[in-house]
Each structure stands twice: as C-alpha cells, then as structure tokens.
Amino acid sequence: MKKATHLLEILHTRRVVVCVGTGGVGKTTIAAALAIAAARSGRRALVVTIDPARRLADALGGADLGNDPRELTGDPLIEASNGSLHAVMLDPKSTLDDMVGRFSSSPEARDRILDNRLYQHISGALAGSSEYAAMERVSELLDGGDFDILVVDTPPAQHAFDFLDAPRRLLEFFESRIVQVLVQPALRVGRLGLGVFQRGTRRLISLIEGFSGLSFLEDLSDFLLAFDEISTRFQNRAVELRRVLTGPESAFVLVGAPRPDLSQSGAALLERLISEGVPLAGVIINRMRTWPGGGDVPTALVEFEGELQGTDRLAERLPRSSEPQRDRAKAAIQAAREYALGVTCDRHQVSELREAAVDRHLFFQWIPQLERDVHDLGGLDRVVHALFDPANETRHD
Amino acid sequence: MSPSPVRSILERRVIVVSGKGGAGKTTVSAALALAARDAGDRVLLAEVLKDGPIVRNFEPEANPVDYAGRELRPGLTVMHIDPYEALSEYVRLQVGLPRALTSWLRSRSFEQLMDAAPGWRELVVLGKVWHLEQMRDEENRRSFDRIVIDAPASGHGLTFLDVPRVVVSALRGGPLRDEAARVEALVRDPDRTILVPVSLAEELAVQETAELVERVRADVGIHVEAAIANAVSSPPFAPPLKGLAEELEALPAREELGDVPAPGILAACARHLESRAQLHEHYRGELAKRTSLPVVALPLLPEGVRNAKDLQRLANILRAASAVEGESGR
Numbered sequence: 001m002k003k004a005t006h007l008l009e010i011l012h013t014r015r016v017v018v019c020v021g022t023g024g025v026g027k028t029t030i031a032a033a034l035a036i037a038a039a040r041s042g043r044r045a046l047v048v049t050i051d052p053a054r055r056l057a058d059a060l061g062g063a064d065l066g067n068d069p070r071e072l073t074g075d076p077l078i079e080a081s082n083g084s085l086h087a088v089m090l091d092p093k094s095t096l097d098d099m100v101g102r103f104s105s106s107p108e109a110r111d112r113i114l115d116n117r118l119y120q121h122i123s124g125a126l127a128g129s130s131e132y133a134a135m136e137r138v139s140e141l142l143d144g145g146d147f148d149i150l151v152v153d154t155p156p157a158q159h160a161f162d163f164l165d166a167p168r169r170l171l172e173f174f175e176s177r178i179v180q181v182l183v184q185p186a187l188r189v190g191r192l193g194l195g196v197f198q199r200g201t202r203r204l205i206s207l208i209e210g211f212s213g214l215s216f217l218e219d220l221s222d223f224l225l226a227f228d229e230i231s232t233r234f235q236n237r238a239v240e241l242r243r244v245l246t247g248p249e250s251a252f253v254l255v256g257a258p259r260p261d262l263s264q265s266g267a268a269l270l271e272r273l274i275s276e277g278v279p280l281a282g283v284i285i286n287r288m289r290t291w292p293g294g295g296d297v298p299t300a301l302v303e304f305e306g307e308l309q310g311t312d313r314l315a316e317r318l319p320r321s322s323e324p325q326r327d328r329a330k331a332a333i334q335a336a337r338e339y340a341l342g343v344t345c346d347r348h349q350v351s352e353l354r355e356a357a358v359d360r361h362l363f364f365q366w367i368p369q370l371e372r373d374v375h376d377l378g379g380l381d382r383v384v385h386a387l388f389d390p391a392n393e394t395r396h397d
Numbered sequence: 398m399s400p401s402p403v404r405s406i407l408e409r410r411v412i413v414v415s416g417k418g419g420a421g422k423t424t425v426s427a428a429l430a431l432a433a434r435d436a437g438d439r440v441l442l443a444e445v446l447k448d449g450p451i452v453r454n455f456e457p458e459a460n461p462v463d464y465a466g467r468e469l470r471p472g473l474t475v476m477h478i479d480p481y482e483a484l485s486e487y488v489r490l491q492v493g494l495p496r497a498l499t500s501w502l503r504s505r506s507f508e509q510l511m512d513a514a515p516g517w518r519e520l521v522v523l524g525k526v527w528h529l530e531q532m533r534d535e536e537n538r539r540s541f542d543r544i545v546i547d548a549p550a551s552g553h554g555l556t557f558l559d560v561p562r563v564v565v566s567a568l569r570g571g572p573l574r575d576e577a578a579r580v581e582a583l584v585r586d587p588d589r590t591i592l593v594p595v596s597l598a599e600e601l602a603v604q605e606t607a608e609l610v611e612r613v614r615a616d617v618g619i620h621v622e623a624a625i626a627n628a629v630s631s632p633p634f635a636p637p638l639k640g641l642a643e644e645l646e647a648l649p650a651r652e653e654l655g656d657v658p659a660p661g662i663l664a665a666c667a668r669h670l671e672s673r674a675q676l677h678e679h680y681r682g683e684l685a686k687r688t689s690l691p692v693v694a695l696p697l698l699p700e701g702v703r704n705a706k707d708l709q710r711l712a713n714i715l716r717a718a719s720a721v722e723g724e725s726g727r
Contacts, residue, residue, distance in 0.1 A: 023550065024419025259419070260453075260701060292665030300656040310657030317648050317660070323637050332645055332663045335633035338699050339666040345700040371672040373600045 004363040005251075007387065010281050011038040011149065014251045015142060016244070017281075018152045020273070021255035026286040029374050030255050030367075031153035032087075033383040036075065039083040040384075043148040046086045046141060050134060050155045065089045067137075069146070075377070086147065092133035099136055103233045135241045142244065251281035256353065258288055258346035266353035274360060282363030284387070285350050289342045290368045294391045297340045301333075308333060354394060364394040402623030402691045403719040407433050409591040410530055411544045411583065413558065413619070416595035417605040418550040421627040424702050424711070425595045425695065426547035427454040431712035432719065434473040438542035441466070441529060442475045445522050445557070451475060451547055454708050474541070480518035483525040519560035523580045530583060558584055558592070559617045587620035594624045596684055598677035598694075607687035624690045628697040629677045633670040642667040673697075693718060 010017065011034060019031045028049050035047035046069055069086040078085055097114060104110035113119050138152055244250065254270060256262045262285075273280050291297050300308060307330070315329035350366070357364040367386045374383055386392055406412060406429065414426040423444075430442035444451045444462075452459045455469050464483075466476030532540040549557055561581035565574060584590055592613060596606035606624060613621055634641050642664055650661025657663075677697075685692045695714060698707055 022418075024417065257419070260703075289669075292662045292669075298656070298658055301658065304656075308656045310655030313654045314657050314660070314663075317652070318644055319647075321640075328638055328641055328644070331634055331638050332641055332667060333657055335670055336658055336663050336666040338633065339670055342699040369669075369673075371669070372676060375600050 004357075004361050005281055007034075007282060007284075007363055007365060007393075008037075008041070010251045012041055012043070014149065015249040016138065016150050016152065016251070018154060018245065018250065018252045019255050020154050020252055022261065025255050025257040025259075026374075027255045028153045029380065029383060030253070030284055030286060031151045033380050033387060034253070035085060035087075035149075035151040036078070036380055037384050037387060038149045038151065039085040040075070040077045040081050042081040042083040044084045044086075044146065045149050045151065046088060046147040047151045047153065048088050048090060048134070048138060048141070049153040050090045050092070067091045067094055069141070072377075075381075088137075088141070090134055090137055095133040095137045099133075099234075099237075103237075132238070135245060136237070139241050139244055246277050246279055248279075250279055252278050253281060254283045255286060256283065256350070257286050258349040260349065263349040263352060266350070267356040270353060270356045270360070270362075280360075280362060282365065283353060283357045285353075285364075285366040287369045288350070288366040288392075289339070289346045290366070290392075291340070291343050297343050301337050301340045302344055358394060366392050368392065401719055401721050402693055403432075403715050405622050406591055406593055407436065407438075407543070407715075407719050409543070409589060409620075411526060411546065411590040412593060413546045413548050413590065414593045414595060415548040415557075415609065416550065416625075417597070417602045420595045420597045420602055420606075421695075421702075422550070422595050423451050423547050424454055424708070425593070425625055425627055426545050427451060427708055428695070428711035428715055429593070430473060430475075430543070430545040431470075431708060432715040433543045433545070434470060435712060435716055436719070438472065439540070440473050441541040441544045442473065442547070443526070443529070443544060444475075444477045444547045445549070451477075454702060455705050457704055478522050478525050480522055483521040484517065487521055487524060519557045520577060520580065522557075523561060523584065524576055527580045527583050530589070558613075558619055562617070585618045585620075590619060592619045592621045594621065594688070594690075595627050596624060598626045598629050598680035598684065600680065600683075603680050603684045603687060606684060610688040610690065621690065624684055624688050624692050626677075626681045626684055626692050626694045629681060629694040630670065630673040630697045632674040633667050642671055 017034055017038075019027045019034070021027050031049065032047050035045040038045040065087055066089055069088045072085045072087055073079075075085065100113050100119075101110050104113065134152065134155065138150055141147060141150060252273065254266075254273065256266055270280065270283070311326070311329050311333060314332065315325040318325045318328050321328075354364050365387060367383055370379070370382055370386075372379065374380060400408075412429060414422050414429065416422050416425075426442060430440045434440045442451065452462050452467075452469065452475055455475070462475045462477050464477060464479050466474050468474045526544060526546065529541060529544055534540050561577045561584060565577045565581050594606050594609050596602045610621055610624070613619055645660050645664035645667060648660035648664075650664070651659050653659065658666075681692055681694055684690075693715075695711055698710070700707075702708055702711065
C-alpha cells in the first residue's frame with residue numbers, strides 16, 4: 001500500500017507549504033509551527049501570514065512585522081541547526097501596487113491605474129485580490145532565493161480553494177461579458193457615453209452608482225483602458241503562479257478544527273481540492289480533545305448513564321473528608337464522563353475527513369487541545385511538539 | 398438595579414449578532430430568537446450576506462432556508478436575506494424596472510460586475526430589514542416583534558452596519574439617500590436596535606471583540622449593552638469538592654477499578670476540565686474589562702449544539718437570565 005508522505009519529509013523537501021482552511025481554525029498558528037519545525041531541521045524558513053491576530057503577530061515579531069521578511073531569533077533549536085526563521089506579513093495592497101508598477105510601460109500609465117478610484121477599491125476589496133497578492137508575493141520571495149521553504153497562511157476564506165481560484169476569478173471579472181458590453185464602446189471611443197444605453201440600463205447604472213458612491217462606469221472604463229495594457233502580463237503571471245503553487249515543489253495542508261462544519265463538509269472539501277489539482281499532502285486538525293494516555297475512550301463511560309460498578313472501589317480509595325467518599329467518587333466519574341463525551345464528539349466530527357485522508361494516502365494529524373491558548377513562542381513550541389508526537393497521527397500501516 | 402443585560406437585548410426590535418468567525422454567532426442568534434419566541438414574541442431570524450446553515454441548529458437535516466423564509470416553529474420564522482434577491486425586489490418595487498432587466502439582475506455576468514461595486518449589498522440587506530421592521534399584518538399588528546440578525550463576522554459586520562451612514566454622508570439628495578437615511582435612523586436608534594457581540598472566552602476572540610466594540614463606539618453608533626461569551630466551560634467540581642483532582646492524583650495512577658477508568662485517567666480528565674474552566678473564567682473577565690460591558694456567559698456543551706434539544710437548553714438559559722435583575726450597567 002502506498003504510504004502517506006510524512007509531514008517531516010514534506011518540511012524537509014518542499015519549497016512551498018500552503019495552509020488552507022476556513023477562518024477561526026488556527027491556520028496562522030499551524031503555519032508558524034510548521035515554519036519553526038522546518039527551521040529547526042536546518043532550513044531557511046519563512047512564514048508568510050496575512051493579518052494575523054495581534055498577539056500572534058507579537059509572537060512573530062510584533063510591530064516590525066511587515067511586507068519585508070523579519071528574522072525571529074532566540075530559539076536555541078533553530079540556532080543549533082543552522083536554520084533560520086523569518087516572518088512576513090503581507091500587505092495585499094502594496095503588493096498589487098508594486099505589480100502594477102512593474103507591468104506598466106511608463107510611470108504615467110502606472111499612475112493612471114493607481115489613481116483610479118475603482119482600482120483603489122478593487123485592490124482592497126474585490127474578491128480574490130488579497131489571495132492574488134499573496135500568491136504574487138510568495139512567488140517573488142521564492143524567486144529571491146533567500147529562503148529554502150515558505151510556509152503560507154492563506155487569508156480567511158469561506159472556501160479553502162478560494163486561494164488558488166483567486167487569479168482566475170479576478171481575470172474572469174475583467175473578461176466577463178458584462179464588463180465587455182459595458183465598456184467596449186468606451187474602449188473604442190476612449191470615453192464612456194451613457195447615451196449608448198437603453199433607458200432601463202441607464203436607470204440601473206445610476207442605481208449602481210448611487211449604491212457605490214462612485215461614478216462607477218466612468219471609473220471602470222478608465223480603469224479597463226489603463227489595465228488593458230498590462231492585462232496580458234497580469235494573466236501570464238497568474239498562470240505561472242498557479243503552476244508554481246500546484247507543482248511538485250509545493251504541498252498543501254488542510255487545516256481544520258473539530259466543529260460541525262468540518263463533519264458536514266470536510267471530506268467533500270478534501271475531494272474537491274484534489275480534483276482541482278491541488279497537491280494536497282495531508283490534514284492537520286487543531287484543538288482536538290484527546291483521551292489521557294492516548295487510548296480509546298472506555299465505552300462503559302460514555303454509553304452507560306447509570307452508576308458504574310467500580311464506583312465503590314474508587315470511593316474506598318479516596319481519603320475521608322467532610323464530603324462523603326461515594327459522592328466524591330461519583331463526581332470524579334461524572335467529570336471523566338463529561339470529558340469523554342467531548343473526546344468522542346471531536347473524534348466523530350473528524351471521522352469522515354480522516355477516512356477520506358487515509359483513502360487518498362494523505363497524512364492525518366492532530367494537535368490536542370492545549371491547556372492554554374497559543375499566542376506566544378512558548379505556545380508555538382508546544383504546538384511543534386504536538387505535531388511530531390507519533391501519538392497524534394493516523395498511521396497507514 | 399437595572400434590568401438584566403439579556404432582558405434589554407430581548408426588548409429591542411432589531412438584534413444584530415456579530416463577532417469573530419467560529420465564535421458561534423449563528424448558534425447564539427438562533428438561541429436568542431428561540432428565547433424571544435418562547436417568551437411569546439413573534440420572531441424573525443434572518444441570516445444575511447452569506448447562506449450559512451442557520452436552520453441546521455433547529456433541524457440538523459433540514460434544507461437551507463431561502464429569501465421567502467420558513468416558519469420553523471409557531472412564532473419563529475427563519476429567512477436568508479440574499480442581497481441579489483433583495484436588490485431585485487427593491488428594483489422591482491421601487492424603481493419599476495422592466496421585468497426583462499430584473500432577470501438580468503440574477504445573471505452571472507451581472508454578479509461579476511456587482512462583486513466589484515461596494516456597499517450596495519449592505520444597503521439593500523439593511524433596507525430589507527427596515528422593511529421587515531415596518532411590516533404589518535392584516536390586523537395592522539407588527540408582523541414581527543423581534544428581528545434577530547445573524548450578521549457577518551466582526552470586520553465585515555461593521556462595514557455592514559456602517560454603510561447607510563457612509564451613503565447618507567456621500568449623497569446630497571434623492572430617493573437613495575432617503576432610503577439610506579431611514580435605514581441609518583433604525584440602526585442608530587438605541588431603543589430599537591442593539592448589537593450583540595459574541596466572543597469565545599479565549600485571547601484571540603476577546604481581542605477581536607474588544608476591537609469590534611471600540612470601533613462600534615467610535616464610528617458606527619449602534620447601541621451595545623452586553624457581550625456574550627459563548628461556549629464557556631464550567632469547573633468540573635462544585636466548591637465543596639474542590640480538592641478532588643489532587644486527591645485523585647494522590648492515588649496510584651494505574652490502579653484497576655473495574656469499569657471505572659484508573660485514577661490517573663480520572664485525574665487527567667478533571668485537570669483538563671479545570672484548566673479549561675480557569676482559562677475561560679479568566680478571559681470572561683478580560684472580555685468584560687476590555688469591552689467595559691457586562692458579559693452573559695453561555696455554557697460549553699461537551700458535545701456542541703447538535704440538535705433542537707441542545708439549542709433549547711441555551712435558549713432556556715437566556716430566558717432565565719432575562720428574568721433575573723442584572724448587576725448595574727457597567
């Protein structure tokens with residue numbers, strides 16, 4: 001049977017590891033932990049994040065964290081291994097601005113785009129623009145050659161594949177029939193006259209303009225005129241980016257948390273990622289409640305609601321105190337039962353995804369729910385340890 | 398003594414629930430709606446901008462609700478305010494656009510154009526909320542006593558509520574400005590509308606919720622009176638049994654106790670629950686401190702909210718909390 005590539009091997013050999021998953025599951029934390037692990041194995045690692053929560057940003061370098069990589073020092077294991085750890089926080093807007101600058105034929109052409117109000121809006125808000133900028137920056141940093149491995153934390157998205165889809169969606173927008181229809185006359189005459197439209201369309205356009213507070217179509221036509229010049233290069237770039245990110249040097253990791261949305265759609269998401277050509281290497285589940293000692297939850301505890309036979313044996317062993325021993329034994333068993341229900345519930349939430357991962361020969365690992373939140377380097381260190389504890393992975397043999 | 402925070406929430410006409418992604422906004426919205434309904438109100442629970450599975454909180458296998466809505470329980474209607482549906486309704490009723498063009502509104506190419514246009518989604522959705530708030534039945538009674546809105550996560554949630562203000566300030570006149578002004582008046586009326594931030598009792602969620610509340614106070618001007626800490630664990634042992642975890646730890650860890658797990662396992666379970674409860678207690682306090690708001694805690698159910706029974710449990714807790722007098726204001 002084909003075996004899953006182990007996470008360690010991925011961190012040793014790949015140049016890009018991309019963490020995808022829905023918001024709130026701890027993608028940034030996992031990405032940071034993977035980068036630390038890679039650095040400790042002697043690689044020059046860079047963790048690329050977008051808008052991390054403030055405390056985690058502090059852990060990764062605080063206020064200085066920005067669009068340029070910053071080295072994080074102080075981890076003795078990284079120093080001992082000759083690896084290094086850098087972090088960068090993407091600024092999607094300035095990345096797109098830079099790109100427009102590079103692709104434009106002249107400073108005037110560049111400014112025409114940058115000053116366009118629609119561009120200013122799109123660069124910040126159009127679906128996919130921050131994902132696109134992330135891909136662009138990742139590619140730049142790879143080309144720069146300063147790092148052996150980039151671990152990328154993708155922007156919070158409703159769907160994990162939004163990330164790879166972003167350039168396509170961005171281009172689809174510009175090439176869409178509606179944009180062509182609305183703007184073609186403008187492209188031809190160089191200026192948009194609303195007279196070309198029928199009365200109903202004109203009312204609709206003024207409605208849109210009213211909603212958006214922009215002279216929307218004028219801005220759009222200006223923008224497209226300016227953008228026309230760079231769009232071919234933009235498009236080639238998008239194709240190239242996708243090729244790099246889905247190529248043999250990349251690996252994607254699906255990050256999830258044991259929540260109802262995962263049990264409803266996790267396995268389908270995994271299949272979809274694979275069918276879209278994403279080089280998915282495995283799944284990491286964050287914050288799993290696990291049974292002490294790693295074994296199975298005793299079935300008697302969760303399935304039998306009455307008093308367990310061993311209650312008296314436990315009661316006899318407890319020291320005497322003001323509260324009856326039997327009551328205390330029952331309370332202790334009840335607490336274990338409550339915890340066991342949680343463990344069982346979490347296992348149930350991930351079970352389908354786990355089966356799908358095993359079927360597809362992917363690694364499947366989890367991080368036990370830690371007793372404290374992770375928002376500093378100490379917390380990240382605990383996550384790294386948990387990641388490489390063999391008790392926290394599904395083995396395929 | 399002031400009324401309890403939950404009671405003030407449930408007295409408002411429009412209850413907007415927002416917070417960090419994954420904090421349980423949808424579940425809390427559903428529980429608030431159910432609590433209001435159980436108190437005898439006619440309630441509309443509305444999901445906006447995204448089509449999430451709010452209805453699954455009531456019926457795990459149910460199909461998602463659409464724009465037409467569905468009455469899930471007597472007195473409780475659930476709907477999804479889809480922005481495109483709201484826009485085509487608005488355009489049909491207000492602007493009188495030809496029917497051929499309203500179908501064009503639903504086309505993929507129109508969506509692509511509109512995806513790039515800012516602000517209109519928020520405005521039409523809130524416009525619909527305004528309309529629902531005004532709606533009367535045949536006997537001229539309000540159609541809904543309460544409208545509970547499952548709003549987008551924090552960052553987007555603020556944009557969502559702030560759009561009418563921006564539109565009002567950007568436009569000089571015209572029907573659209575009037576529309577936005579009506580919506581803004583509803584959003585900013587502390588007697589009618591309230592924002593309920595939902596957080597987890599964890600560092601990152603508390604941080605984000607505090608930022609949400611700060612920005613709401615500074616910019617949006619929507620009334621906030623209490624925050625909800627969702628999924629808060631309680632300590633495993635009541636005070637008289639407080640030392641029990643230590644006692645279990647003092648026993649031989651691997652001793653066989655028949656069908657009862659060994660003392661080491663019992664102790665580890667108890668310790669885990671204790672440490673989570675301590676963490677949550679700490680961050681529940683932090684949430685109150687950093688938002689300067691009273692905090693209503695909803696318990697962590699060990700298996701999550703699986704079905705209508707679990708949801709009812711949360712709704713009952715909210716109802717009970719609305720009956721007691723709260724501590725004074727801040």
